[in-house]
Amino acid sequence: MQKNRYLEIDFFRGIAIILMVISNFVTDLKYFLGYSENLLFWSIFALYVASIFIFISGVSFNISFSKKVVSNNLNYKHYFIRFLKLFAVSVLITIITSRFLTSGTIYFGIIHFLAISGLLGIIFYRFEKINLVFAIIFLSAGLLFRGMVLETPYLLSLGIMPTNFYTLDYFPIFPWFGIYLLGMGFSEKYYKNGVSKYSFEIFKNKIFSKVCYMGQHTLFIYIIHQPILVGFLILKYGIFSKIAL
Template structure:
């Protein structure tokens, strides 16, 4: 079984298959947010926050991102500089998202969305990513607990980021540690089985996957701007 310690990072700088999978998730996310914005600007009347179709679609996208990100961290370079840069980017991105969405959505601002989750998941996982078996077991346990434990005492905003709350919070994006950290750990544990997967040879997807954080941050402001301009005419 391959492991990060057996991988020559100078030769394998990107795993194109993983980038392509992430690129697919990016495409799905942009389409979802385009539909969300159609609804937000009253071009359509989807029940996008409660409809099982739309909530399932969002769940699939988040699950895809989380799993692939877990796989990816297994192949990150073994140096503290890379880790600190990654954490800094995620921290600044998370803070920016919270501030901007506070002014846009008020009390529904994003205080623990996907980027906030990735910040914590990266900090927790990076030092222990070599322990594949332990992470697989812990990830499975987290998923089981998530499906069986919902507590009203965990409903306040200062606790519901953990994910064991019984009520869904009113926020524009929500990605708590339970269950998503479980899937992230399983992604880390699955990495050795995916390292030798052949590329789909779809360059556009791999490019999108390699710039996923930037695209995540800018695509929705761009869509909002375009819809705002269209609404004024």
């Protein structure tokens, strides 16, 4: 277990990545095998899981950034490197889904979103509790943009889609950065200056610590889980009709 981490954050991030793997597996079943049972439930489930994951990401960013500000050890290079790492992964996701899937290319999925959010978080950090207001603005704008259609793919990151646009993973800045800001606002209240008001010794429990460990390695789990899931479906069901070889 890594030091200087809040285990409760790692735990809930670990739960979130487990639920996300389940949600993405259902998406794979729908895409490759035409699974069509309880689609409303799974759609709501996917939104719920993504909201948790993004909220916790906002909390984590604010804690990390606050600690560096308070200790006068703020180095923007760290955040730029993190952006480049996530950006590289997101570009790879776009290339792979474009090359190997017959439809549903991921142009702005959750990794694309988190890469951009890490930079936007630096800008919005200074607004502290006012971020709750900005969160409402982003969420409201997301509802507004959802009904807009423009024949250009260059506004996808904002939530404005062209006609008949289809993708397997889509997390535009509007409204999702609003959820990220809610996480930052939550952190500002309960982890002021990056310091927790509470102590959760229960998360040192052997079982909980395993989930915490997963929460510390969510990017790695996210990268490898789809190749494993899709590989399983290929071995068991074929599914070559949806794969461009």
